[in-house]
Amino acid sequence: MNAPLAHPPKAESLPSAEGVTPVMAQFLAAKAQAPDAILFFRMGDFYELFFKDAEIAAAALGITLTKRGKHQGEDIPMAGVPVHALDGYLARLIRQGFKAAICEQLEAPSEAKKRGSKAVVHRDIVRVVTPGTLTEDSLLDARGANRLAAVSIRRGRAAVAVVELSAGSVDVVGCSLEDLAATLASFRPSEVLVPDRLFSDEAARAALDGSGGVVQALPQAMAEPVGARVRVERLYGVASLDGYGAFEEGEVSALGLIAAYLETTQAGKIPALSPPRRSGDTGFLAIDPATRLSLEIDRTQRGERDGSLLACIDRTVTSGGARALAERIARPLRDPVAINHGLDAVEWLLERRDLRRDLRDGLKAAPDVARAVSRLVLGRGGPRDLAAIRAGLSVAEGVAGLFPPDRDALTGPPVRLVACLDRLMLSPETGGLLVDLAEGLVAEPPHLARDGGFVAPGYRPELEEARRLRDDSRRVVADLEARAVADAGVPFKIKHNAVLGYFLEVSARAAEPLLRPSGDSPFIHRQTLANQVRFTTVELSELDAKISQAGHRALAIEGETFETWRHTVQLLARPLQAVAEALAELDAHAALAEWAEEVGAVRPAVDDTACFEVTAGRHPVVEAAVKAAGDPYTPNDCRLDGSGANCARLSIVTGPNMAGKSTFLRQNALLVVLAQAGAFVPAKAMRLGVVDRLFSRVGAGDDLARGRSTFMMEMVETAAILTQATDRSFVVLDEIGRGTATYDGLAIAWAVAEALHDHNRARTLFATHYHELAGLETRLAHVCNLSMKAREWNGDLVFLHEAAPGAADRSYGVQVAKLAGVPPAVVARARAVLDRLEGEKTAAVSLDDLPLFAVTETPARPPSSALHDALTAIEPDELSPREALEALYRLKAIRP
Numbered sequence: 010m011n012a013p014l015a016h017p018p019k020a021e022s023l024p025s026a027e028g029v030t031p032v033m034a035q036f037l038a039a040k041a042q043a044p045d046a047i048l049f050f051r052m053g054d055f056y057e058l059f060f061k062d063a064e065i066a067a068a069a070l071g072i073t074l075t076k077r078g079k080h081q082g083e084d085i086p087m088a089g090v091p092v093h094a095l096d097g098y099l100a101r102l103i104r105q106g107f108k109a110a111i112c113e114q115l116e117a118p119s120e121a122k123k124r125g126s127k128a129v130v131h132r133d134i135v136r137v138v139t140p141g142t143l144t145e146d147s148l149l150d151a152r153g154a155n156r157l158a159a160v161s162i163r164r165g166r167a168a169v170a171v172v173e174l175s176a177g178s179v180d181v182v183g184c185s186l187e188d189l190a191a192t193l194a195s196f197r198p199s200e201v202l203v204p205d206r207l208f209s210d211e212a213a214r215a216a217l218d219g220s221g222g223v224v225q226a227l228p229q230a231m232a233e234p235v236g237a238r239v240r241v242e243r244l245y246g247v248a249s250l251d252g253y254g255a256f257e258e259g260e261v262s263a264l265g266l267i268a269a270y271l272e273t274t275q276a277g278k279i280p281a282l283s284p285p286r287r288s289g290d291t292g293f294l295a296i297d298p299a300t301r302l303s304l305e306i307d308r309t310q311r312g313e314r315d316g317s318l319l320a321c322i323d324r325t326v327t328s329g330g331a332r333a334l335a336e337r338i339a340r341p342l343r344d345p346v347a348i349n350h351g352l353d354a355v356e357w358l359l360e361r362r363d364l365r366r367d368l369r370d371g372l373k374a375a376p377d378v379a380r381a382v383s384r385l386v387l388g389r390g391g392p393r394d395l396a397a398i399r400a401g402l403s404v405a406e407g408v409a410g411l412f413p414p415d416r417d418a419l420t421g422p423p424v425r426l427v428a429c430l431d432r433l434m435l436s437p438e439t440g441g442l443l444v445d446l447a448e449g450l451v452a453e454p455p456h457l458a459r460d461g462g463f464v465a466p467g468y469r470p471e472l473e474e475a476r477r478l479r480d481d482s483r484r485v486v487a488d489l490e491a492r493a494v495a496d497a498g499v500p501f502k503i504k505h506n507a508v509l510g511y512f513l514e515v516s517a518r519a520a521e522p523l524l525r526p527s528g529d530s531p532f533i534h535r536q537t538l539a540n541q542v543r544f545t546t547v548e549l550s551e552l553d554a555k556i557s558q559a560g561h562r563a564l565a566i567e568g569e570t571f572e573t574w575r576h577t578v579q580l581l582a583r584p585l586q587a588v589a590e591a592l593a594e595l596d597a598h599a600a601l602a603e604w605a606e607e608v609g610a611v612r613p614a615v616d617d618t619a620c621f622e623v624t625a626g627r628h629p630v631v632e633a634a635v636k637a638a639g640d641p642y643t644p645n646d647c648r649l650d651g652s653g654a655n656c657a658r659l660s661i662v663t664g665p666n667m668a669g670k671s672t673f674l675r676q677n678a679l680l681v682v683l684a685q686a687g688a689f690v691p692a693k694a695m696r697l698g699v700v701d702r703l704f705s706r707v708g709a710g711d712d713l714a715r716g717r718s719t720f721m722m723e724m725v726e727t728a729a730i731l732t733q734a735t736d737r738s739f740v741v742l743d744e745i746g747r748g749t750a751t752y753d754g755l756a757i758a759w760a761v762a763e764a765l766h767d768h769n770r771a772r773t774l775f776a777t778h779y780h781e782l783a784g785l786e787t788r789l790a791h792v793c794n795l796s797m798k799a800r801e802w803n804g805d806l807v808f809l810h811e812a813a814p815g816a817a818d819r820s821y822g823v824q825v826a827k828l829a830g831v832p833p834a835v836v837a838r839a840r841a842v843l844d845r846l847e848g849e850k851t852a853a854v855s856l857d858d859l860p861l862f863a864v865t866e867t868p869a870r871p872p873s874s875a876l877h878d879a880l881t882a883i884e885p886d887e888l889s890p891r892e893a894l895e896a897l898y899r900l901k902a903i904r905p
């Protein structure tokens with residue numbers, strides 16, 4: 010999978026500003042500020058696009074391309090979208106990898122006119138929209154987080170910084186280059202920032218490709234640690250970052266890329282961010298992109314959520330909860346203590362069915378508080394976001410009240426739940442905001458603050474006054490119609506428009522007597538149309554002015570009230586986000602308990618040993634599919650021990666096609682993911698010594714996009730496992746070696762199995778159709794054979810899906826071909842050829858004679874030496890000439 014690259018229009022294609030109209034000059038000035046984005050230029054009720062942007066948008070969005078005026082003798086291409094439809098068009102552009110800049114009108118045309126009739130309305134870019142910086146509900150997936158990541162590599166170490174604008178969270182992880190891909194993939198970023206120099210770095214490119222995000226290259230200078238530190242300090246408004254922890258150079262550099270990007274894309278608006286959460290790469294179970302794809306953890310191989318492990322177990326009732334659960338499954342933990350804290354919370358809620366039901370019922374009323382807060386802080390929120398905060402805070406109060414006050418460590422809620430409950434406790438400030446909004450905001454406010462109508466009656470006396478004046482005057486206007494009809498004797502109708510305000514309208518014929526000159530007529534002519542004539546009176550004009558003044562005043566007071574609330578939300582952003590997080594976490598825990606009850610999952614025993622023991626385990630997704638089709642699912646045991654003390658470290662799994670080998674392998678890998686994510690597991694029992702890295706590989710499909718053949722891909726991925734797996738890792742390999750000629754494949758499979766057993770010492774399940782590999786059981790100390798059982802019945806094959814000790818004798822490929830509907834003549838011929846080949850094989854050279862079986866000495870990990878380590882740590886691009894010379898002397902001084 011190749012990461013899509015952002016494809017902005019080229020900066021050098023900007024048209025010259027010579028001799029253009031004032032509005033076009035304004036457009037070009039804005040365009041120069043965001044040359045790599047498609048500029049949406051507000052003109053009244055439309056956002057217009059010009060020049061190359063218009064052509065790109067017309068092609069990408071299917072909108073009409075027209076022209077407007079000339080530029081240096083050439084037509085100016087133009088396209089436009091109505092203001093109210095902007096979000097939809099933005100979403101489509103962003104999905105296609107474009108950036109968009111929004112240039113707004115910052116004053117009303119009437120204001121501009123005060124500066125002279127030729128004055129141009131003041132406009133400026135208020136925001137650059139990119140995939141990682143979206144906050145609008147209409148542009149976001151409610152159940153998935155939207156993250157912006159940045160990668161930096163300094164002195165041989167990688168760092169990943171990640172910000173989720175809608176939750177205000179910031180994570181930073183320093184990791185080895187080997188773990189970069191897994192670390193980046195664990196965040197599923199929508200957009201990844203990299204210094205442009207990293208583009209030519211093989212390892213970095215591979216990691217970026219696997220991240221799934223749109224890649225944006227920034228100038229290398231933005232990643233320089235000194236400048237980066239200053240930018241991060243500015244983002245947080247602190248004099249020094251030291252108060253947040255001691256950051257590695259690469260971490261500061263990655264955070265600096267994010268700070269630079271937020272400064273430009275948010276046009277100076279500073280989001281409310283929590284201090285960077287720093288975690289080393291040892292905090293989480295490393296799962297590289299290929300493994301995520303193969304296990305279909307949060308997306309299927311086709312890229313859909315439906316059908317993944319996450320979709321199968323997700324019972325959350327809020328979008329924040331869904332995101333929290335997704336994060337847990339995407340980044341399982343590695344520390345048994347932390348994992349057990351999560352399991353304690355699930356167990357406690359599982360045991361309290363009534364409380365759990367009430368909790369989930371209460372949570373259902375909680376809107377997306379996190380996203381509402383971030384929109385308000387970034388100046389994009391409206392009254393409905395305030396209503397979301399009000400509802401969220403009152404749910405927090407209600408939900409906290411469901412839990413017993415008992416905080417005893419033995420009988421009360423476990424630590425993870427107590428931590429959530431503590432965050433739900435409203436402070437005097439957040440409590441005050443709730444009271445204020447409950448009193449001052451109407452029950453169902455409009456989306457936009459602009460049109461008013463959201464401040465509750467009675468909340469501000471001066472607003473009441475203005476509203477009364479406006480409404481009373483409207484009533485007088487309504488009375489005036491009847492009086493005018495009586496006075497003039499013509500059927501007047503009172504109407505209103507933006508240009509004339511209120512006026513009296515009557516048909517042209519009926520108006521005739523009123524148009525004759527008369528000294529004392531109160532009706533003043535305003536306008537003659539084809540069929541109607543419009544009049545006003547002094548009284549109507551006065552009332553009109555009164556209504557419009559009162560209306561403006563009411564709007565101004567509502568605007569002021571909104572601004573006060575928005576400001577309070579900005580000040581309280583962190584505690585409000587903490588409430589949102591706590592609600593989300595409670596939802597995720599309760600959802601895991603709910604799912605565990607539904608499918609009969611049990612608590613895994615997670616510890617520091619090297620064991621893996623599953624009794625009657627099930628594959629959650631395949632089980633659901635099989636049961637939906639009305640068939641039973643066969644549970645299976647699996648026992649491995651990395652130390653080799655209690656049972657085998659490596660199992661060779663054989664069996665007919667379709668017998669359930671792949672399901673068995675993935676099932677056990679998924680149980681590791683679930684257990685370390687703090688979830689219960691679908692099994693009768695499970696004991697797990699924590700895993701540091703999880704690998705799953707299937708004899709691969711083609712990756713034509715990257716120009717690599719099936720077999721090459723298979724070997725690249727196998728190489729990654731052999732260099733990275735440790736004695737704490739868990740590896741599942743499915744038919745490795747199948748992509749080449751039989752003997753090459755067998756030889757490679759054999760050597761890989763041996764290396765994993767002898768050198769990596771990882772707990773491994775190795776499924777294969779090379780039955781010769783079963784011979785490893787007698788040759789290596791910690792290998793056992795397992796086979797998936799099937800029976801022949803009246804010439805047909807019946808799959809039992811049962812993993813039993815021992816090797817399979819054959820593959821039954823021909824029987825499977827028959828089951829699949831291959832024509833009988835072809836099946837019969839295949840059987841005859843197979844009999845012949847099997848007859849010949851008995852006479853062939855014995856495998857024992859092959860050098861395959863000689864014990865290997867080659868270490869699987871690359872050799873490491875002081876010289877090698879020192880060389881790896883040097884970053885030539887970061888050294889001054891003097892430092893380079895010093896580094897050279899240091900290298901010379903190292904003795905091999």
Ligand SMILES: Nc1ncnc2c1ncn2[C@@H]1O[C@H](COP(=O)(O)OP(=O)(O)OP(=O)(O)O)[C@@H](O)[C@H]1O
Nearest residue numbers: 635641642643665666667668669670671672673810
């Ligand atoms: N434990 C089980 N209980 C019930 N049905 C199962 C079980 N395991 C697998 N199946 C069913 O068998 C089908 C085939 O399983 P799977 O793909 O794991 O077989 P396989 O041995 O890997 O096949 P191949 O060697 O052809 O790749 C699954 O799609 C599922 O419907």
